[in-house]
Each structure stands twice: as C-alpha cells, then as structure tokens.
Amino acid sequence: MEAEENVHGDDRQAAEAADEQAVAPEESLADEVVNGAAPEPEPVEAAAGAAPEAELAEVAAASAEPEEPAAEAPAAPAATPAYDESSPKKWFIIHTYSGFENKVKESLQTRSEAFGFADKIGQILIPTEEVVELRNGKKVTSRRLVYPGYVLVEMEMNDELWHAVKNTPRVTGFVGGGNSPVPLSADEVNQILYRQASSAERPRPKMTFEKNDSVRIVDGPFANFSGKVDEINTERGTLRVMVTIFGRSTPVELEFLQVEKA
Secondary structure (H helix, E strand, C coil): CHHHHHHHHHHHHHHHHHHHHHCCCHHHHHHHHHHCCCCCCCCCCCCCCCCCHHHHHHHHHHHCCCCCCCCCCCCCCCCCCCCCCCCCCEEEEEEECCCCHHHHHHHHHHHHHHCCCHHHEEEEECCEEEEEEEECCEEEEEEEECCCCEEEEEECCCHHHHHHHHCCCCEEEECCCCCCCCCCCHHHHHHHHHHHHHHHHCCEECCCCCCCCEEEECCCCCCCCEEEEEEEECCCCEEEEEEEECCEEEEEEEEHHHEEEC
16 A cells, blocks of 8 residues: 555656646746746747748749839030129130031140140030930930030130130131121120020920921821921920811910921
8 A cells, every 4th residue: 555655646746747847937937038048939930831031022022013214314414604794704606617516625625725825715615405305205305506516615815815716626717706706795695504504404395396387296196197387385395286187277286296397
C-alpha cells in the first residue's frame, strides 16, 4: 500500500510540474521578454498560398497603371535684357547672312576682346519666340527667330567701333542711317523685349492668317472640311471660318492650331 501511495504521489507531482510549465502566467512571460530572459517569438510563417512581401510588391507594381513620360520642356530662353535709357550704350540692328546669327554673335564677342572694345559692347540679342503647332494631333512647342537675318547689339557707337562691327565676318552692315546708323527708340526696344518675354509664357501659333485665306480644318469635329477665314481674333488665338455644311455657309470658330492654309 505504501508503495502504491508513493507511486501515485510521484505521478501527481509530475503532473503538477507539467501543468506549471504548460500554463505560464502572462505577467511572468512579459517580465522575461523585458528582462531579456525569454527569446522573442519567431515570426509566423505565411499561410499556404500567401505571397511573400517581395512578391506582393511585384504584384502591386505590375497592377499599377504606367506613368506617362513627362513632356520635355522647351529650352529656356536667355534672360531678357533691360533697356537703360541713361546708358551711353544704345541698341542698333545689324544685318547678317540668314542662318548665321549665332555665329555673328560669337564673332562679335571674340573680336571685342581681341581688339579691345569689349567695354564699348553691351548685350547682343537674337530675338526669338516660342511657337506652337499641331503635329499628329499633339501640340508641339518650338523656338524660332523673330527677325531672321538680324542681330541687336547694344553699343557705344563711334567710327572705330562702326568699322569693327561692320567688318565682322557674315555681317552685311547696319540697318538704316548709312555711315551713321540711328539707334532704336526706347519704345522699339521695349516692344521687342516684351514680345520675347511674353512668348515664353504664352507660345504663339506658328501659322499666321489673314481674312479670306483659304484654309483646311485638320482637327476637331469638322476635320477635312475647307473654308475661308472670315474673322481673326489674335488675342484669343481663334478664327471664324465660313464652312459649307449641307449646302449652307456656316460660321465655325476654331483655334489657330486646328486649321492650315489650303
């Protein structure tokens, strides 16, 4: 009997020890984690069929709509020069071979340093403007010369400088005045400078039109119709074109970009 009681007692002690190990109080477990005694729990494995984070990222990237490439911005124009009426330097226009405007500008800058009249030459300007046109249904912005074959030079005019500039390669001479060219007025200079600055903010249509011009519509619901320009609104960049629809002459308002000369 004593042996059986000892056996049953050992069994009860073993069972109680097992229960104490299996059911640990939450407070003691938390204390062990804080004190570093207990190892941190291992991360739970993803359930069967669940994609790892890397795969989920790839799936999200694949399902996202592709971003459209950013349109290339046109080249920024050079800083607009200021007109100083008190300066001894005045603005003059020189005539050049067409297509060599930039070469003339570079030559003037080089010669002014080489021949010692750099202090007499101020800014050299080739007026340009941004223009917009329709190509394959898309608006395309580009830059063009406002006055092809002409370069504006700010200079303190004297006979020596007149000869030096006139004899620059690809320069045919000054505009107006013969041997004593007349400088541009303040209003003329400001008008040129304003046109260059404003075109950067609002590009001009590449094509120009006049009343009664025959045109063909290239964009919009009336594409491929032909008509004649009846009215031009330069400020809004629109035309009123008389188009024959169902045998009747009908006015249609269109943007400059929607038509081309027939």
